[in-house]
Amino acid sequence: MMASIFNEGQIERLFWARPVSDTIVLSAFGAVILLTVFLYCRRQGLPTWVRISLGLTRLVALALIVAALFEPTATIKQTLTEKRRLPILVDVSESMSIKDQRKRSEDIGEAAVALGILPLMETPEEVNRNALSLADKSRQAVADASRLDLATSLLTKSARPIFDSISEDLDVSYYSFSEALERVGGNDGGDIELLSKLQANGAGTSIAGALESVAKTERGAPLSGVVLVSDGLDTSSRRVEAAVRDLGTRGIPVYTVPVGIADPDDVSLRNIVMQDVAFTGDKVPIRVQLQSKGYEKRVADLTVSLNGRGVVRQSVTLTGGLQFEEVFFNVDVAEKGAARIEVAIEPFSDEATAVNNQVARSVRVVNERINVLCIEGSARWEFRYLRAMLKRDPRINATFIATRAQPELAQNSSEYIAEFPEDREEAFSYDLVILGDVDASFFSAEAFLRLEELVKERGGSLLMLCGSRFAPASYAGTPVERMLPVEFDPEAEWEDIDDSVYPVLTPEGRSSLVMTLENEQDENDLVWSRVAPLDRIPPLLAPRPGATVLAELSDTLSRDKRYPLVSWQRYGTGKCMMMATDRLWLLRFKTGDKYHWRVWSQCVQFLTLSRLMGEHKQVRLETDRVTYPVGGQVMLYAHLLDEDYEPLTQQGFEIEVSALAADAADGEPQRVTLRPDASNPGLYEGYFSPPSAGGYRVEANVADRPLSNTVEFQVADLRPELANTDMQIEHLRRISDLSGGECLSALDLKKLPSLLNRDPHMMTTRTDRPLWDNVLIAPILVILLGFEWILRRKYDLS
Template sequence: MAIFAGIVLLSLYLYRRPGGMPFGLRAFLALSRIVVLALVVATLLEPAAIITESHTLSRSLPVLLDVSESMSMKDQRKRPEDLACAAAALDMVSLEDDTDADRMVMQLDAKQRQKIATSSRLDLGKAILTQSGRPVLESFAESLDLSYHTFGRSPRLISDDNLVATEALASLEAIEQETSIAASLEAVASSGGVPPAGIVLLSDGIDNASSQRSEAILRDLGARGIPVYAVPIGLSDPDDVSIRNVVVQEVAYSGDKVPVRVQIKSKGYERRTARLAVLLNDRRVSSRIVRFDGGLQFEEVDFRVDVYEKGAVQIDVLIEPFDNEISMANNRVSRTVRIVNEKVNVLYVEGNARWEYRYLRAILKRDPRINATFISSNAGPEIARNSPEHIERFPNEREDAFQYDLVILGDVEASFF
């Protein structure tokens, strides 16, 4: 302030006398000098203005709903506890009551029982979001920003409203063929700038597209303080019959009898029977009745290839499903078999008529699928001239040598070639 006052006094002193200039001009020049010098002083003092603003950001809470194919399953619930859980999801009863599961189930009428039996896992998930779980979601919405996503291999936003509308879920179908739970969790956790307060996951837990990074992703969510609130839907081990594996040879010959080994897993159908069938290009070629023992069991069935079949064919092995199975998609497994109706050309080169030679020669000549040719290096050229099955020497031309599919070398000297 002292410097500024000195500048003002100096300006007034310099322009106090007329000096041949009008008073108005002298006043203007004095004022201009005062302003310029004041700006210079203000710049040297480096003035700063501090403005403080505060914003409150609500943390998000993504809700993930599984829409993979397994969510279309309709669990056949038998235990009272399982029926009570499904009834609670459909908002028929409240699990907060002290009533035990047996009494809850007894209170259900026929219409409610029918709805439980016909509801898929996806139907239960929808009911949780729009009916039974709505009070909990409303309490979350008071302090968090909710968003709703479906997921299979990756998540997809269906609503960013705090409470999802029933219409937004009505058209959802369980059609995703791949399910990657860890990748979907990572995607929604990283979608915003602020880490979410948590993630609500509604799923049956079946994951068929996990990567090697799945465990690392879950550890990273824990390190970032993002909890996952899992809401399991469906039975962990439902009653079902499935074909776990089929073992069949990759190549078969026309007219052959082909064995098929089938690994079957069953639960809930002990001592019951079903038909195991083999289809060749959608045409049934063999079947038999199998009896289920529960757990894993192996069954064998065979079929005969028609003589006119040739090339790659599709073999389907299936078990006729029961009406109340959890899934019928796992009752059928397909394999590809190459059918060959041409003989295999074999060249057998041998020195002396050893016992091994006589044994292999008999096998090769007995098999109608094999066209065998022999070379006896120590027998001389006479045997080749007198027998159509023998030739004198190994073919010299590439084309002649490559007409054979298999060459067997016995006890023959290298100098013969």
């Protein structure tokens, strides 16, 4: 190792930057020496010292010039010392606004220590003992403090001496986080003052995102660790384990500081389950999921409000833990459209928070009965059960045609008619036509045209329930064939299938109201798996472009093509559905009407709701749901038809979304441009992000508004941060364990300095410094050549 140069480090290596061989370098320097000897050895009459001085001067000057041409370079080794870094992360999500009502002395004492009421350096036993003798004013201060108040007070007051001592050896920085990470203050100081001004208003928490972000942000000196001050509530879908393990493998331990209590007294509404559509006069059930702690055997009032008006009040005895209650309310709203339902439970005065005591949803209200025409040519089991269910449902006005019955049946019963109505207005009064195993010859050509017009132009719907005799084979070449969502082979035979084959829902089927028999997906799949054996299925081919398949068969892997067991498509302003099996009655096994009635009821609602809500127009607007969370995206659809009720193709379609509330912050409608779906002609889609909670109306642009329906939806402030008020101590301990850190309570923070690696970070750098590109080279050459010139002039040398 050579001596240090320029006080910047040590020369570790010298080399020529220009890629030349050693032979060339030696030859060049040898030539310089020979030239110098040749020039000055033959000079006679000069003093020896003059010749030697001139020779050395010329030799050094030429050597410098030649060396510069080869670009001599030195590798400089430098050793730098810098402080390690310690980022401190403070949770500012909404759950940190909870004011825990502490009852145990250890909880009160820990909060008093965080607020600086009791000294941090006391032992836990001393803290618990002193907590029992706190003055009323101090107890009130503890009760009024939120989790964030405790966190900021701990960092700025009670534990400030600890962090000041740490900052002597470590570079301490502060961050706040909820859904994203944000630096508190900067390098110019002021962190402490800004910490005390933090507010807990983050809509969600992503601990994994915060840890990953701080590891990327804190570049340069390595991290001594990360201090995470939080209640551990994490609303992000990302799992924190991967991020924590990554920090652990990099030698960055996470020291978690829990804030809050793990079991606060609280009552919350976790969820409500109710139907999306209700008819005027319906008695609608709501299944309420309650969570309570600390109020066992206490009684609270459960209330239901319809459009802000209380309609039900029911007393509930709290059992502690999770419990389910069922409450009913009558739909006494006469106008059709979206109605707001609010379910709330009366809060207790000492709850952790009352924000999670209510849940809001929307329900679409229909104010007229559904007119259904059911045409059947076979007294099969599916028809028998379906007829009974249609007759029993008060929301449905059912009419039947039995094509193989005696004419007297239609004459003697008000429920039956003999044929498809010849009168256009009578035919168009039906919202849904269920076509069973009926020979196509039963219909005249005019009847087929009226049926097609009912669906295509009047917004009605058609459902074909396949039968082995006539449906769908006999309808080849008729208008019904082009209305159906699936192509079929009229000449092929029905297929016998194995008894173990059952319906399997497609992704579209799982998200469809029609096929949802249980709220849990696994339970729903289990119910559908019981629909076996299916015996025989019709020879169906591929779904038509734009059709949606809701269910296929479980033996899909053994087939060349997926079999469309249940499918539907839009046809003009209406809908057409095909059910390739008439054995849905197997859903009744050991359950009676429960699932069988539900699937048919939901199917009827799905097919008729658009018409009942006035949506059967050339421009049909829809949303994918009725209720959305704040911050969520609303999927908007527009189905465009031309004057012939054929799909309309254009570059885009403009709609307007406006808030329903008169005093809404955004009074002006917001314009949204929907883009065409290349796979579905006439369908346009786009997204809208509601700025706030409340009701919204979707309308077409002014020019197309007379041809369009309107849609309303609700945005509910679900506030997932306050759904669960428990401080997640186990989650925080796991974060510390996986990273090699430790979970420290407020009383344990005095251990933090001894846990951290406070040794300075020694960083060695190596840089290549060009020696030829030096400011001293030119002056040295000037001095040497000047000295030579002076001597030569003095002795009169040419």
